Amino acid sequence: MKLRFLIVKHAATSCANVIANYLDLEHLDMHDNLASCEVLSESERAACFTLTSRVGPFRFRNVHYYEFRPPNQIVNVVKSPLGPMKVVSTVREIDADTPGVRCEVDVETELDLPAALRPLGALLVRLLRRVNRRVLEEDREILERRQRLLGGSIEDYLRDGQFLLFKETFREHFSRRAP
Ligand SMILES: [Fe+2]
Numbered sequence: 232m233k234l235r236f237l238i239v240k241h242a243a244t245s246c247a248n249v250i251a252n253y254l255d256l257e258h259l260d261m262h263d264n265l266a267s268c269e270v271l272s273e274s275e276r277a278a279c280f281t282l283t284s285r286v287g288p289f290r291f292r293n294v295h296y297y298e299f300r301p302p303n304q305i306v307n308v309v310k311s312p313l314g315p316m317k318v319v320s321t322v323r324e325i326d327a328d329t330p331g332v333r334c335e336v337d338v339e340t341e342l343d344l345p346a347a348l349r350p351l352g353a354l355l356v357r358l359l360r361r362v363n364r365r366v367l368e369e370d371r372e373i374l375e376r377r378q379r380l381l382g383g384s385i386e387d388y389l390r391d392g393q394f395l396l397f398k399e400t401f402r403e404h405f406s407r408r409a410p
Contacts, residue, residue, distance in 0.1 A: 232343075232346065232352065234356055235341045235342075238338045238360065239335060239337055239338070240371065242333065242336070244374040244377065245378070245383040246327075247405040248374055248383065250303070250305070251401065254395050254401055255394075255395055261369065263365075263369075264284060264286070265282060266282075267292070275399065276298060276400045277298045278296075278298075278396050279294065280297065281295070282295055286358060287358070291311065293310060294310045295307055295309050297396065299396070302404045303324070304319065305319075307320075314345050316343070318338060319338075321337045322335075323335045385405055
């Protein structure tokens, strides 16, 4: 049984900043319900990592397959205890390169729930929506604060010693500095 739901998030910032936030695994500790991320493998635009999530009283250490589809999409497939879950985030930038730049992000979740858990489907969707909305709201605060302080610049993410997934692919698409 496949459960699907969509969350549309908004943030007053650029597409580059939204994507950088997705690729910056170091900021995950700022989320109350996420911790202990460990990257197991990484190529130019795909990676595998483990991440601990807290949902209510439960802790799950999940394996994530993470893919950047430049310039504006992130695919996250999770081997979760509830079954395989796929989350596709697609960013649409509005009024690019103006002071009013902002983004709409479609976050589409698909959970392939085992038959035994079907009666819990509606409850699980409510719980996952609540957890996702909380993370998205925390990210919106980070993104809008960055936009106020740094404008659209993402060059700090590209400094030596700063960890960012798929750093060179991100640089190709979003850096405004000459190589
Ligand atoms: Fe975040």
